[in-house]
Amino acid sequence: MGADFNNDKNPQPETAVKKKVKYKGKKVKYKVSIGDRIISVLTYVIYSLFAFVCAYPFYYIFINTISSNELSQRGKIVFLPQEIHFKNYERVLQIPNIFQALEVSVARTIIGTFLTVAVSAFLGYMFTRETMWHRKLWFRFVCATMYFNAGIIPWYITMKNLGLTNNFWAYILPVIVQPFNIILCKTFVEAVPKELQEAAEIDGAGTLRIFYKIILPVIKPILATVAIFSAVGQWNSFQDTLLLVTDQKYYTLQYLLYNYINQASSLKALVNNTNSGEALAASLAHAATTTSIRMTVTIVVVTPIILVYPFFQRYFTKGIMIGAVKG
Numbered sequence: 001m002g003a004d005f006n007n008d009k010n011p012q013p014e015t016a017v018k019k020k021v022k023y024k025g026k027k028v029k030y031k032v033s034i035g036d037r038i039i040s041v042l043t044y045v046i047y048s049l050f051a052f053v054c055a056y057p058f059y060y061i062f063i064n065t066i067s068s069n070e071l072s073q074r075g076k077i078v079f080l081p082q083e084i085h086f087k088n089y090e091r092v093l094q095i096p097n098i099f100q101a102l103e104v105s106v107a108r109t110i111i112g113t114f115l116t117v118a119v120s121a122f123l124g125y126m127f128t129r130e131t132m133w134h135r136k137l138w139f140r141f142v143c144a145t146m147y148f149n150a151g152i153i154p155w156y157i158t159m160k161n162l163g164l165t166n167n168f169w170a171y172i173l174p175v176i177v178q179p180f181n182i183i184l185c186k187t188f189v190e191a192v193p194k195e196l197q198e199a200a201e202i203d204g205a206g207t208l209r210i211f212y213k214i215i216l217p218v219i220k221p222i223l224a225t226v227a228i229f230s231a232v233g234q235w236n237s238f239q240d241t242l243l244l245v246t247d248q249k250y251y252t253l254q255y256l257l258y259n260y261i262n263q264a265s266s267l268k269a270l271v272n273n274t275n276s277g278e279a280l281a282a283s284l285a286h287a288a289t290t291t292s293i294r295m296t297v298t299i300v301v302v303t304p305i306i307l308v309y310p311f312f313q314r315y316f317t318k319g320i321m322i323g324a325v326k327g
Contacts, residue, residue: 117227
């Protein structure tokens with residue numbers, strides 16, 4: 001009986017497993033049921049599959065850019081690269097003025113993103129200030145531009161009259177005021193406790209000082225979101241170059257690569273119409289194809305955004321307002 005009593009003193013469920021974790025530098029044991037372990041395994045499996053589905057298209061494009069162009073053209077590259085080479089990237093880097101176009105794209109992305117974020121944050125803040133003159137009228141006027149558009153021709157005439165053709169500022173000034181970004185910032189600022197602003201006003205702070213010292217540090221998550229939206233839009237845009245710019249020194253990387261793809265497609269169609277097949281098929285393994293060019297251009301364009309995104313990811317954090325105001 002004594003042995004049975006001692007065994008029942010601290011009963012251990014058969015379905016529980018002991019697991020060690022570190023807490024404040026010390027290892028602590030706690031019980032994990034079989035059901036919890038199964039749920040954890042299923043969670044890891046599901047999210048791993050989801051991550052694979054998200055990452056595989058980029059991996060697929062990349063392995064096709066470094067594999068045999070002939071096999072890539074025929075859709076034979078699926079999981080592993082074959083006949084690895086880097087001639088596709090060498091051809092892209094040999095495009096005339098590509099580095100100058102890269103400088104223009106980087107410059108417009110950095111400057112345009114900074115100004116868009118600054119203007120969106122400031123206007124979003126001002127539209128929450130009750131002392132702003134006719135703030136509701138101006139806010140509705142800004143929002144109306146989301147739904148009404150005069151069209152490309154009036155827009156082009158306006159840009160030309162403003163001197164924004166063949167000009168670097170044609171990439172920056174027309175997109176500084178973005179109604180959607182302003183609405184995002186306004187909504188986020190409205191969630192900031194008014195006690196913070198009132199305390200600053202009592203201490204004698206003005207509008208700009210409150211915006212710089214109080215509002216900006218608190219709304220970092222939404223600023224990071226707006227920055228990503230703006231940066232992606234600036235980096236990927238090429239239609240404004242197509243419509244407003246004829247001077248090659250203002251060509252962006254995307255527009256240059258867009259022309260490169262069109263020229264390659266036209267050349268491919270010309271070769272197919274003039275040559276009968278065996279000589280062309282023999283040269284496809286080393287010559288760039290339309291598919292390989294498109295995929296290589298895709299990697300070149302997407303890689304910078306993928307590298308920049310993790311630096312903004314850490315700002316997408318909830319609860320930044322916790323403890324900002326002590327009751």
